[in-house]
Amino acid sequence: MSTASGDGKTARRRDGTWAGDVHFLHPTRTFRLPPPAARMRMGGVLQQAIQLLASLVALFPLWFMVWTAIRSQKDYFRSPLGWPQGIQWDNFTRAFDENIGRWVLNSAIVTGGAVLLVTLISVPAAYAFVRLPFKGSAILLKIFVFLMVIPPIVMLLPLFSLMNALGRVNHVDSVIVAYAGLMFPFSVFMMTRYIETIPSDLYEAAFVEGASHVRILSSIVVPLIVPALLTLGIVNALWAWNELLIAVVMLQREESRTLQAGLALLKGKNTMDIPLVMAGATISAIPLLLLYLFGQRVFMSGLMAGAVKE
């Protein structure tokens, strides 16, 4: 205990938090690091070494990807880790020749469409579960949440047959609906938990004025849950942007593929041209990395909220 109180830099702020505290947006609470006295010094060399090693292991594939994307094929095979002999931007132009621009657009459409659709469906449903409970609604919600554990491979074959019969294979709308469906269990669960935290006093005035439930949802609930909608949107967008299995099955024509499906097949096609594939992978990772870098707080809270889905 005395070790931590010895350092005078950490000061308690007026609102009771400590300098250096980290706050996370979370549906139900603000996370706060324990006061410094409880956070004993872990100055040990071993601990620092483990963290440094873990960071290197976490970042290495990413670094390797960029390192490879900027060199020529010959240069890569000479020595994968060696210093590049001149930077070769050509790989990126060639990646765009392989339709990657189109795939980025498809991924954006699929991700945006699915996130929008699942939000429009799960928010009213969550509102109904909280404000309009009926006989069996608790069980229905449990069933919805349980669907989270069913792996997509189970639904994939019938879904493919169905979409094939409807002529929707190779069209992004089939994937948008499938993604929205797969994101729905978690979305309705998170939204229900969040809407439950809104104090009922806030509804009373609206009730007095005779506002309908649609009106209450759109003008009272939605403005209150904007942070949660943002968090949910990020969790869902991350999942949709990175999904592979459904995209590979449903989007078979080259120009209809999403980025992940396109990349996986590009890799299969160009087993020797590793710098080209790495350039494609880099292009695919950049939007998310930029978002992560600049929207770190929202991302962190999104990851943590996504994580606490017991």
Add this chain to the structure above:
Amino acid sequence: MVANEQGPSLAIRRSLTTVSRGARAPHRTRGTGWQAFLFLVPALLLVGLIFIYPVYSLVRMSLFQSLGIMSLYVGFDNYQVVLSDPLFLASIRNNLVLMACVPIMIVVALVLALLLFEQRKAAPLYRFILFTPYIISITVSGIAFSAMLTKNGALNQMLDAARLGFLRQDWLGDPKIALLSVGAVIIWREAVLGVILFVARLLSLSTEPLEAAMVDGATRWRAHWSVTLPQMRGIIGFYAITSVITVAVWTFSYVFVMTNGGPGNATMTADLYIYQNAFTVAQMNLAASAATLVLIAAIGVVAVSALLPRLRRTS
């Protein structure tokens, strides 16, 4: 105010007791069940389309055999074929081997989460770095890893540079170790989910018990062991179940990108088996029965995990 004790779901009734009767009447008479249904219609349609119909259709498919445009009812014959297919059994075996990743992931994630929790000045930086594997798609990292793990790839080059050349392997090309390499990549990414979960839980814990243990003279690791860990039991259990489901039925992206089941069938897993049967061999009915088995396995894992705490409590 009494209604408040019955939980938030009855909040409407509470509002009715505080608002004058004339004002609330229209809401009551309209009937909430009917309105709730309207709010739930899109959700029910979506769940019906993406979950209910496919599961029904899958089970039906698994009991039939298509012959051209006709379908013949064959009972459990497809299951018999799948269960006696050495490739299916091999893929189940591979999924079971991959389960060995789960305890490793838990330990790695716990250690890293505790270190992040204890770290002070550089915590945001480390957290930022450690979470990146979860931001990057499995496809992208799988592509990077499959290049790094080739015979003349980056990993072997590093081993040579460190004078550990005798450890050189054809990491993804040797049937004996390809599955282990895939497992290592799964740990690399999925352990991050554990770190995220555990850090979130750690940050929500009260610090008082820990401080008390320290006052009593426990060292910090000892205090974490006996005070923090017991409080994390629930989240560790949740993470363990999630991870078991992941390595059992959710490995498609890893193996599809890195090995496509090879070399030979050394890294074939259940979901890749289903995918290949359905879409490369065009044996939809066989694939459907394998997928039904996977569904039963997933439900089984959840059922067991839901029952376990109850069993422990009663015994």
